[in-house]
Amino acid sequence: DAGVIQSPRHEVTEMGQEVTLRCKPISGHDYLFWYRQTMMRGLELLIYFNNNVPIDDSGMPEDRFSAKMPNASFSTLKIQPSEPRDSAVYFCASSDPLGQTYEQYFGPGTRLTVT
Amino acid sequence: SQQGEEDPQALSIQEGENATMNCSYKTSINNLQWYRQNSGRGLVHLILIRSNEREKHSGRLRVTLDTSKKSSSLLITASRAADTASYFCATDYTGANSKLTFGKGITLSVRP
Numbered sequence: 001d002a003g004v005i006q007s008p009r010h011e012v013t014e015m016g017q018e019v020t021l022r023c024k025p026i027s028g029h030d031y032l033f034w035y036r037q038t039m040m041r042g043l044e045l046l047i048y049f050n051n052n053v054p055i056d057d058s059g060m061p062e063d064r065f066s067a068k069m070p071n072a073s074f075s076t077l078k079i080q081p082s083e084p085r086d087s088a089v090y091f092c093a094s095s096d097p098l099g100q101t102y103e104q105y106f107g108p109g110t111r112l113t114v115t
Numbered sequence: 116s117q118q119g120e121e122d123p124q125a126l127s128i129q130e131g132e133n134a135t136m137n138c139s140y141k142t143s144i145n146n147l148q149w150y151r152q153n154s155g156r157g158l159v160h161l162i163l164i165r166s167n168e169r170e171k172h173s174g175r176l177r178v179t180l181d182t183s184k185k186s187s188s189l190l191i192t193a194s195r196a197a198d199t200a201s202y203f204c205a206t207d208y209t210g211a212n213s214k215l216t217f218g219k220g221i222t223l224s225v226r227p
Contacts, residue, residue, distance in 0.1 A: 004157075031213050033214075033215075035217075042217065042218070042219035042220065043158075043203065043217040043220075045214065045215075045216070045217075048213075048214060050213070055214075056214060091157055091158070093157075093158075095213060097213045102146060102163060102207055102213065103160035103163060104158075104160065104205075104215060105160070106157030106158045106159070107157050108156060108157050109156075109157050
C-alpha cells in the first residue's frame with residue numbers, strides 16, 4: 001500500500017478564497033482523522049470519521065471549516081472563506097482498530113499558506 | 116484538557132548517548148503511544164504500550180508506563196544523528212473511541 005495520500009502538498013491562496021484539501025486513507029482502514037499543526041497550538045484534532053460517518057467534529061474551529069467522507073477511500077477538508085490564521089500544516093491519518101493495532105498512519109501533510 | 120505533556124521541550128545530546136523523554140497525562144488511558152516527526156514530514160508511529168503493561172522494548176527504544184503517576188518515558192539508547200526529530204506522546208484515553216490526544220512534542224537534536 002502507498003500509505004495515506006494527501007493532496008496538494010503545498011497550497012498558497014489569498015484570504016477569502018476557498019481551499020479544498022484531499023485525503024486517501026490506507027485501504028481497509030475504517031477510521032480517518034484530520035489534524036492541524038501549528039507552532040503555537042501543536043497538533044490539534046479537527047474531526048474524525050468511522051466508516052465514513054463523522055464521529056467527533058468538536059475540534060473544527062468554526063463554520064468556515066467542513067469535512068466530508070463520501071466513500072471509504074476519499075475525504076476532503078474545505079475552508080471557505082480562508083483567513084491568514086488558517087495557515088498551518090494539515091494532516092490526514094487513518095487507523096484500523098479492528099485489526100487490534102491502534103496506531104495511526106499519517107500522510108505527508110498539506111502546508112497551507114493564506115496571504 | 117486531556118492532553119499529554121512532554122518534557123523536556125527540547126533536548127540536545129551527543130551521538131552515542133541515551134535520550135530520555137517524559138510524558139504526563141491527566142485521565143485513565145487505554146494505551147499510550149509515541150510518535151516521531153522528522154522535519155517537514157508526517158508523524159510516524161514508534162511504539163504502543165497498553166495500560167496493563169509497564170515496560171516495552173522495540174530495537175533501541177524502551178518505553179515505560181506508570182499509571183499510578185500517569186506518566187510514561189521513552190528511552191532511545193545509543194542515539195544516532197538520524198534520531199534527530201520531534202517526538203510526541205499520544206494518549207488513547209478511556210472512552211475516546213480510538214481518538215488520540217497528542218502532546219506538543221519534544222525536539223531532540225543528536226550532534227554527530
